[in-house]
Amino acid sequence: MAERVQVTLDVQGMTCDGCAAHVEKAIRGVTDVEEANVPSWRAGRVTVTAGASVHHDALIEAVEGAGYRAQVRDRRAVREGQKFPSRGETYDLMVVGGGSAAFAAAIKAAELGAKVGLIEAGTIGGTCVNVGCVPSKTLIKAAELCYRSAYPRFEGLTACPPPSDWQRVIQQKDELVAALRQGKYVDVMKIYPSITLIQGRARLTGAKAISVNGVTHRPGKILVATGSLPWAPPIPGLAEAGFLDSTEALSLASLPQSLVVIGAGVIGLELGQLFARFGVRVMILEGGPHVAGAEEPEIGRALTQYLGEEKIRLCTGVRIERVERVGGEYAVHAVIDDKPEVCRAEQLLLATGRRPNTADLGLAEAGVEVGPHGEVKVDQHLQTANPDVYAAGDCIGEPMLVYVAAYGGGLAAENALTGTGRVYDLSALPHVIFTDPQVASVGLTERAAKAAGKAVKTAVLSLKDVPRALAARNTRGVFKLVADQETGKLLGAHILADDAGEVIQAATLAVRFGLRVQDLVETFHPYLTMAEGLKLAALTFDKDVAKLSCCAA
Ligand SMILES: Cc1cc2nc3c(=O)[nH]c(=O)nc-3n(C[C@H](O)[C@H](O)[C@H](O)COP(=O)(O)OP(=O)(O)OC[C@H]3O[C@@H](n4cnc5c(N)ncnc54)[C@H](O)[C@@H]3O)c2cc1C
DSSP states (O other), X not given: OXXXXXXXXXXXXXXXXXXXXXXXXXXXXXTTEEEEEOSOGGGTEEEEEEETTOOHHHHHHHHHHTTOEEEEEEEEEEOTTOOOOOOSSSOSEEEEOOSHHHHHHHHHHHHTTOOEXXXXXXXXXXXXXXXXXXXXXHHHHHHHHHHHHHOSSOTTOOSOOOOOOHHHHHHHHHHHHHHHHIIIIIHHHHHOTTEEEEESOEEXXXXXXXXXXXXXXXXXXXXXXXXXXXXXOOOTTHHHHOOBOHHHHTTOSSOOSEXXXXXXXXXXXXXXXXXHHTTOEEEEEOSSSSSSTTSOHHHHXXXXXXXXXXXXXXXXXXXXXXXXXXXXEEEEEEEETTEEEEEEESEEEEOSOEEEOOTTSOTTTTTOOBOTTSOBOOOTTSBOSSTTEEEOGGGGOSOOOHHHHHHHXXXXXXXXXXXXXXXOOOTTOOEEEOSSSEEEEEEOOHHXXXXXXXXXXXXXXXXXXXXXXXXXXXXXXXXXXXXXXXXXXXXXXXEEETTHHHHHHHHHHHHHTTOBHHHHHTSOOOTTSTTHHHHHHHHTTTSOGGGOOGGGO
């Protein structure tokens, strides 16, 4: 079979279904083009399948000839032997789940011309918009504003601010969630008429069969995108006593006086600080030796100090023996610093991680393998042990991040339908913990680089040496860079700072494209931005930045 490519063009100027038809017709008239698909004029995109000799200019000229403008967005080889979607009665792709991975997959599939069935058992949009990123980050911002207005200067805090109007804040959060769910999920579906939403709980009932609402479908391909669920360890008494998970904590009708949080990972730290800033007395219990255990120890130590300054009691190396409810309170029996202690609070939040949501899905019947935590096992193309079933998002395990889910969903749909064989590549993946200050990190930590056998050098810069932090009177934080000893290439960047989540993007590009520390030094960084900390940290490898003049001169 001759080599074929799939080219995606962004098209401007389409205003109705007629425009979409014009563009498709114009493209189909180009030599070597097999198929052109505009999923909807609102999508502003056309996907073309053609012989490999097709030239971009010919496609663009055809679109322009029809009266529109176009640019090439993407071009990929289509693997030999792969059949393009059928456009028949059956679904080319059925997606189990209606969250971020599922939506990215459905949209990509629709752009490719596929007929898609998207099955959602609960609320459309899944975790991120409904009970995850969006509600948590808007509440964190509200808590920060409340806190900063109580403490315009951060250093030398002594007490917690007064509780504010929690019900109003929750109402505003719910309004935002509803608006984003509508705008980013419900309305988006209307742009793609070839996607059908099926409300119901799906189950795989064979190698290529899905059952939902009593109907069995036999789609061309299946994507499992069922997300994850909060996980609680088997602590004696916990199930009987009950507890909050993150979803319930983000919707509490009223603020408790006190809260014990079990787990000092991302969610435990973010929500622990959030509640403390609304005036709740918070204690965080962590079984591991550090908070934010995957981060650089310098960052974990500094964050522990800052949270302590906000009167959050943070205990590490804790052993929890049992939980009970006594007199309307939770009593967590723990061993802290080798001494038994009973930690009492009005509420208990479990933040001990999430596990893939894959039970009762019929995966075994479909020949799909799962790992020890229920994660769907996939190869580098996100294909499962069953070649007709792909999986993406939280259901394939860590890292559980929405941008990873969306990336995986799109890639899996494309691989499933066209066989382009795109490789799932999570190198240079940044992540952020939305505490204040934020933790943001990309690439290897010093420990991970050494474990990988690399000879490394590191630089650590306090925010006391970053002009932006001095000007903002908030010098809480640290930059740490990890570089290859020999080549000077940046291997990792780890930041604890105000807006670290914004700054990490520059470091992500540097790690991804193999830039050296010297490249950071030689790149302009605007004075009085937090991003300048990256350059200053890079300079720290060879110089004492405390002795430099302004602008790192
Ligand atoms: C409190 C919190 C804060 C977070 N903050 C961030 C953040 O700041 N940044 C970030 O990147 N990530 C964050 N995350 C993680 C992020 O929300 C997830 O990684 C992401 O939403 C996962 O998307 P998904 O599509 O894999 O799964 P989901 O969005 O969970 O979607 C799965 C969907 O599948 C449906 N489903 C399950 N089983 C079936 C079935 N049998 N039939 C039909 N439907 C089914 C479920 O109802 C669900 O809607 C946060 C998570 C939480 C809990």
